[in-house]
Amino acid sequence: MAHTPVTILTGFLGSGKTTLLNRALRDPRMARTAVVINEFGEVGLDHALVASSDDTIMVLENGCLCCTVFGDLVATLNRLYHAREAGEVPNFDRLVIETSGLADPAPVLQAFLSDPTLAGLYRVGAVIAVVDAVNGPATLDAHSEAVRQVALADHILITKRDLLAGDRAEAVATELAERLRRISPAARITWSDAPGFDAVALLQASGFDPDSASADARTWLNEAAYAQHAHHDHLHGPHDHGDHAHPHGPHDRDIASFCFVREEPIAREALRLLLDSLQQNLGPSLLRVKGIIHVAEEPERPAVIQGAQHLLHNLAWLDRWPDDDRRSKIVFITQGFERAEVEDMIAVLDRVAARTAAARARAQGLR
Numbered sequence: 001m002a003h004t005p006v007t008i009l010t011g012f013l014g015s016g017k018t019t020l021l022n023r024a025l026r027d028p029r030m031a032r033t034a035v036v037i038n039e040f041g042e043v044g045l046d047h048a049l050v051a052s053s054d055d056t057i058m059v060l061e062n063g064c065l066c067c068t069v070f071g072d073l074v075a076t077l078n079r080l081y082h083a084r085e086a087g088e089v090p091n092f093d094r095l096v097i098e099t100s101g102l103a104d105p106a107p108v109l110q111a112f113l114s115d116p117t118l119a120g121l122y123r124v125g126a127v128i129a130v131v132d133a134v135n136g137p138a139t140l141d142a143h144s145e146a147v148r149q150v151a152l153a154d155h156i157l158i159t160k161r162d163l164l165a166g167d168r169a170e171a172v173a174t175e176l177a178e179r180l181r182r183i184s185p186a187a188r189i190t191w192s193d194a195p196g197f198d199a200v201a202l203l204q205a206s207g208f209d210p211d212s213a214s215a216d217a218r219t220w221l222n223e224a225a226y227a228q229h230a231h232h233d234h235l236h237g238p239h240d241h242g243d244h245a246h247p248h249g250p251h252d253r254d255i256a257s258f259c260f261v262r263e264e265p266i267a268r269e270a271l272r273l274l275l276d277s278l279q280q281n282l283g284p285s286l287l288r289v290k291g292i293i294h295v296a297e298e299p300e301r302p303a304v305i306q307g308a309q310h311l312l313h314n315l316a317w318l319d320r321w322p323d324d325d326r327r328s329k330i331v332f333i334t335q336g337f338e339r340a341e342v343e344d345m346i347a348v349l350d351r352v353a354a355r356t357a358a359a360r361a362r363a364q365g366l367r
Helices: 017-025 028-032 073-085 106-114 116-121 136-142 144-151 169-183 199-203 217-221 223-236 268-285 339-365
Strands: 004-011 033-037 050-053 057-060 065-068 094-098 122-132 155-159 188-191 255-262 286-293 303-308 328-335
Touching (some): 017 094, 017 199, 028 033, 028 199, 033 073, 073 116, 106 116, 106 286, 106 303, 122 136, 122 144, 144 255, 144 328, 155 169, 169 188, 217 286, 223 255, 223 328, 255 339, 268 286, 268 303, 268 339
Parallel strands (some): 004 122, 033 065, 033 094, 122 155, 155 188
Antiparallel strands (some): 050 057, 057 065
């Protein structure tokens, strides 16, 4: 059974999520997309968009379905899915969830990766963070939730650039984009006023699907972006750029985004130890992890891992490697944990796994 792809739309209060949604919902291409929001009053859908509604569900003029969370996201999405299957609501093949402006998106990600109900029906396609060009820098300085929204994003949309005033308007916009790039090196950054910007295409991005034969793990992980980010930090230092000084907010420094690359295959037992250790030692500090793993016992098909905070999704397997590069690559987004600490943990686990394998071999030799 195909999993319905989900886009998680996040962004701080006043960032422009409502404008983005209203812009997209006018388009007929949204007809087969369901939009789930916290409450209608908060989102402020244009009345011109609404064809019919009850207390919890709106059917828009273009046929798109819009509903509110009934208190619990898991229950809402489960009910929505079965209402679709029963023909009680318009059919949809994509889902967009608009989070509260103050919300940390990590628990929403976590729900899709760990809850058996959601994991069996839906899959996360993309996380989008909307950032206001005018108030964004101050918001990032004042609110750690805004920094976490950016850190977890696959795609960052910068809005309200046209409202920047003064001689430094272009410089301010550039500085904001550079700051967002440091927080989330692999995210794609787009401007809402860019020529050809397509709000519908952004919200309907299907993202990475491990069950698809055409799944592109390379684009999903975007290892090159992390390599470039690490090279920049090596040249200038992560927080001291000398003549190339960049502003860092008080919460930016807590975020670490990096890609761990391993040349040798990982034994299945060592991988199990790694996943257990990530959950136990990093917990809520592990904002997001995703990777493609060369498991020694399965050399012809890579394993895919995904997780948010202290819960990791069950392993998925690709049918084949996307290219000739068979190295394991794991992207970590952490808060309060540096890359060196994670690498030290992996090194310890390697030694433990090696000793366990040696002991098992000796025991078998004595039989």
